Amino acid sequence: MDFRKICILIEQWVEKFNLAPKWVHLTFTLVAVYFFILIPSGWFFSYLKRKISADFQARVGPSTCGPSGLFQPMADFLKLLQKENRNEVSHTETLWLSIYSMIFYSTMPVIPLGSLVLLVDTEISAFIPFWATLVLALGTILLGLSRGAITGWYGGIRIAVQTLSGVFPAFICLLCAGVGMKSFQWSLWAKSQGFFPWSWNFLSNPFEFVAFIVFVMSGLVILAVSPLDGGFSMSDIHGNVSSFLHGRWLALYQFCRFYVFFMWSVVAVVLFLGAWVLPSWVYTLADGEHLKFIGIVELLFLLIKVFFLMLVIVWISCVTPVSRVDQITNFSWKILSPFALVALVGASVLFSWKTVGR
């Protein structure tokens, strides 16, 4: 009995309950995305990050577990799963971790991973990942409040303040990137760009370039990714948001942290860095069965760009000092927001000038 027959049997069973059988395909696709794209990406990125930061610090890095230490992230993950918890996780902490995990299940279908895995392609698709960032902020506030101490309360609120300070410039940059676009559909965004860097959005004009830089940095602020992790990096002022987590809870937390960084990078690549578009001659060769193969190549090409962007950010985080929450919110409101507004106004004026000129 092969996989397709199993799907058909499940669909026939589901139809008896008057539920749309398409959700079966969607579920299997999400499971496939989780196990064959997200987890291997997390594994590979973790390995690359540790190796590169080790090189920067004249260290060896992972080297013993598997060929050149390739299996080290998986070994660490399995170790964390088996680790005993020091203290029992309370119901409030369980609630926070559940909310944190919701980020996966609410935004996974929306991530644009190429034409093969484009599950939700609506006119507001580009806004939906922001939901993940706000859920993350809510979850972190709850975690801080659940600590039952002043440091926790202030720490949770500081995280919320940091998140909100980053959302404003990020939204402005999204609007800037969307100047001239008819909607915020992922496929439209991909079609508007080409394979070569000079056809990408971020090089179309100086304002789009500024918008790209501000968008990426705003994402780091919202998601508290190093080097702008602020509250997450200092246990005394962020209310021990993650310092009490052990074992499998810590593994889930760390994977969520990778996921939000990955998701934001995918959105940045699709909006500004040419998405998954391959050279035009590749598409002329595609027919029927080869389309799926093209989809896989698009996915790999997208992942290469995403990892490159993520590793540049890791490179910058390795050479910059840790910032305080107030320094980050200051930076976000006084530097990122004005630049985002200037980029939006400039891009709008440029677009109007071009359309009037026609």
Place this chain on the structure above:
Amino acid sequence: MRLSILSGIFSYFGSVTSSIVSLTGSCMTVIPYLLRLGDNSKEITEGYPDPISSKIADDLPPRTRGFLFNNIDLCTGCEDCVRICPSRCIRVEAEQAGNSSKMWVSRFDIDFSKCVFCGLCVEVCHSESLVHTRQFEGAAYHLKELTEHFGRGQVTFEQREKWILLRKMVEDDEE
């Protein structure tokens, strides 16, 4: 007024530009390490445990604060170490040992998963029963293995009386 606004704008953009220049310079400093150019080809740190540079207990400085050891024969059960411990990793249960002035320390547990090795308990110990050893390798598979038990254990009143008599005989012989 106009001058201050202009100067404000210039200083704003000046600080942004200097930050970008500084960040770029910082990023460039690690390129020789990444590409292993010149003297940066050697990796300074070694894997643990390395046969060449690994430390053994004898290599460590004299005042090293390693794992704690409590000589229960000297311990008076005063619980000063319990009171001073910042991480509350020491647990002591002591009771009067019959007519003797000595305390029967039935339980003296140190949870090394909580211990921060600050040394305050050793400093405050009057009888000098609690000392730092030079042991530093304590990895274990289970949390329970990280708790060391130094107490004499729970015994009945009669057993304790017997111990006191035996102890007195040993002390008399030593004298």
